[in-house]
Amino acid sequence: MTNPSGLRFTLAITGASGSAFGVAVLRRMSANPAVAHIALLLSPTGKRCLLDETGLTPRDLAALPKVGLRDERDLGADISSGSYRLDGMALVPCSAGALGRIASGVSESLVSRAADVCLKERRPLVLCLRETPLNRVHLENMLRVHDAGAVVMPIMPGFYSGPKTLDDLFDTFATRVLDQLGLREDDPRRWREP
Template sequence: MSNKRFTLAITGATGSAFGVAVLRRLAENPGVEQVSLLLTPTGRRCLEDETELTQEDLLAISPKVRHLYENDLGADISSGSHRQDGMVVLPCSAGTLGRIASGTSENLVARAADVCLKERLPLVLCVRETPLNRIHLENLLRVNDSGALVMPLMPSFYHRPETLEDLYEAFATRVLDRLGLAEEDGRRWKG
């Protein structure tokens, strides 16, 4: 379980604080060697509007975090020969979902997701859109049928969160589970 490499994309939908929680947890995990961070232009704006964090703040979380530019289609994660262990898009905008569902690799987020699908690596899409129209629903089915895990940004409340941070962290636990990085968390359902 050591030396894992993951990609995290924060795209232009509300809920970027959930992505930050996943980034922190990936960076803190001793089994993770590297996290490639992708911020779309609207993802960067949502991040700053919602959390007052900047790209530089995210890079300062850990030396394990490296930033890749959305338009760099020559980046290592755009190739199936690059060793990688999975990708999370959180939040995943409806536009990003559509690009992934259609297989267009016009930016590094869509291309890295496409690589995960073709290489059968975990791809977790935390879609944040409401209400959903038929196009969104069809795109969700397309990515699901192609091997992605659709995990809508729907936090749980059974653990009785007292802060927004509790919501972010409980959701991050579920995302890390999907990547094979199960951690102890007192917020898990106990029955």
């Protein structure tokens, strides 16, 4: 069941390379008329990667419509409760450390607690892992969260759409993430019959 006042999502950017993918997802969510609010979380290393890779700060992202920046240390925030109405969460990118904490049920930050709430409440949780190569621990953690109900969606952009720019790659991947959250949008870059 969806929120009658509009959909509410959480987006976390954690400390793995690929923060531009998270920015693309956030911008698309923010522009979607069905979305009423996005709780934005950044881990400490996520903030560093965001600045290093995009030149953006958390304040820049919080200036987007419908975005509310949350303190990832605030374990008493609304999104840490299962009774709070939320329609899903994505971690883009999801670091191997965040994956491990979620797979183990360790809620030491609002990022891992909000993800844990999505799993226990059976809400969509999309984990866009950005790590390579993968060791056995990463693979086992991916299987654990998958079996718990999460969608494991490593950042592997497609090239069938003939991307001309990096933004094309980011946006095509963002379309796929939004699909997993039930926000299906028209996108001319989708696979087409010849």
